[in-house]
Amino acid sequence: MLARILAIALLLLVLVAVPPFIGIGWQNAMVNMLIASLFAVAFNLLIGQAGLLSFGHAAFFGVGAFATLHLMLAVEEGALPLPTPLLPLAGAAAGCLVGAVAGYFATIRSGVYFALVTLAIAELLHSLAPHWEGLFGGEAGLSSMRLPWAGLAFGTSLEVYYLALAWTSLSIGLLWAYTRTPFGRLTLALRDNEQRVRFMGYNTHATKVIIFAISAMFSGVAGALLALSNETANYSLFATHVSAQVVLHTFVGGATVFFGPIIGASIFTLFAFFVSDATRSWLLYQGLIFVLVMLYAPHGIGGLLALHLRHWSRLRLRELLPGYLLAAASGLGLAGAVIFLVEISAVLFSPGYQAQRRQLETGYPPIQLFGLEWVPLSPLTWVVPLVLAAVGALLLPPARRRLRLAWDRILERAEAERSSGSLEPAEEVGR
Known part of the structure; x- marks a missing residue:
């Protein structure tokens, strides 16, 4: 309880002290x-x-x-x-x-x-x-x-x-x-x-x-x-x-945790602030994040954090770190492939690009994306998302397998502690 109070006090201190030093x-x-x-x-x-x-x-x-x-x-x-x-x-x-x-x-x-x-x-x-x-x-x-x-x-x-x-x-x-x-x-x-x-x-x-x-x-x-x-x-x-947005915030943050909706609302508000100026497809990415969270973390981000905090004393870095690193690498690969395909498709099917095609009459002119030039008809252009997707797909099964085994061990230790009576009542209720 003391740790929770200190965390909330620190958060309020940041929310009070930081805004005067940032832009409008x-x-x-x-x-x-x-x-x-x-x-x-x-x-x-x-x-x-x-x-x-x-x-x-x-x-x-x-x-x-x-x-x-x-x-x-x-x-x-x-x-x-x-x-x-x-x-x-x-x-x-x-x-x-x-x-x-x-x-x-x-x-x-x-x-x-x-x-x-x-x-x-x-x-x-x-x-x-x-x-x-x-x-x-x-x-x-x-x-x-x-x-x-x-x-x-x-x-x-x-x-x-x-x-x-x-x-x-x-x-x-x-x-x-x-x-x-x-x-x-x-x-x-x-x-x-x-x-x-x-x-x-x-x-x-x-x-x-x-x-x-x-x-x-x-x-x-x-x-x-x-x-x-x-x-x-x-x-x-x-x-x-507006109604759909609050549903999305709540479920991504975690409806089973009181502070979960705050996490979801904060993440997506800042996500819109950063990404909406960079791409018109930001709502698509927001929807994809919602789908992924519902598939792989149905209790939301807050539920994941609560799970780790509840078993904090039983976590072993050497057990969890390899799985999380593999999952991060897999996620980055798949995310890179999806972002590349979405952004290049948005340019290819945009009215401006279609008008440029008709004006030049040279097939598909090069596309400026991510600070580089991409030729739509060149195989090298499509090798990039294929490699990223392949790496992500190959790393995903071992990542899930390692994380499943690691959490099985953590839950076994928790069950052993509960059976031996070493768990405190509040912690046992929390499980």
Whole structure:
């Protein structure tokens, strides 16, 4: 527990101390990272702890953003004096209210039917928002301005970042505290065996509505922070891709670990920040990462980290290092082949390249890629991805075999310790 507290304190120290020394682009990326992390943790309250998969959580994210913008407009007009740091309360209230109403109907069903109802709610708002100008501003959306408060102008990215950091830290802290309460334990019981919870005398429908409303409330806070950051919002916040993005963040980070969604959201936000300027195919790479994580690490990156931390005292570097090195080499080879093929195909089928072909009438002109010139009709061009793919494919089986044997030994040592009674109770429960 002490190590966990120290790690969180160190992380907060870095988040507080580093931003003044980086550029505006980085500061904006970190604001987006904080917002995505809060949204993912709020969403994970449903899927990771209650076992309820929502495909329409963008509804509450967007409602929180629009509620905050309406409050910002009221403050700007002088109708309601409210400090700028308290504006996300509007997003929390709107998210909770809409979440309670939507959750009442959505939680009547479970499984795929629950997911489809939540998707329908988000799509309803997405279709309605462009035509409801009084509430959502029509297709143009709503815009407002952050007003000064207590000597802070909130006119720079750095000030907005610290506001987002404060609200994100507070919200995630409250969600963490929720997991330690009796109701948080009831949420886990509901996920594991809803029928048994019902037999114990609990109203499972009312319980799910409360959980849904809490998740929607903190999703509304995330939307409010986005509204404060951008000072504008439109109906695209209700789009399917927003709901899909938070699902991707949560599962890649690890839905079974509380801090897993933060890992997934941070990785993909920074991934978009770095890669989106380098290639138009960055969404394809993002999808490939999601598929690979689901295939080879179904518990997510956070689940992998938790597994290593849980067995830290039993890990042997000489057992794991060869397997991990082979896996890294295999991954680099396969990734290099995929990136090469995707990027050269994007150039070959681009309208600009096709126009160049028609203009020159010389077949396939050379392509500039990765700082080199590649001739599409030359066999040497295609040898590169073939070699990379072959190396990656050849190294993958021995890497998996070595890692499987290494982890079998680690789990055998853990089982032997458990049988001998040398495991501490908390560690045994963790397994």
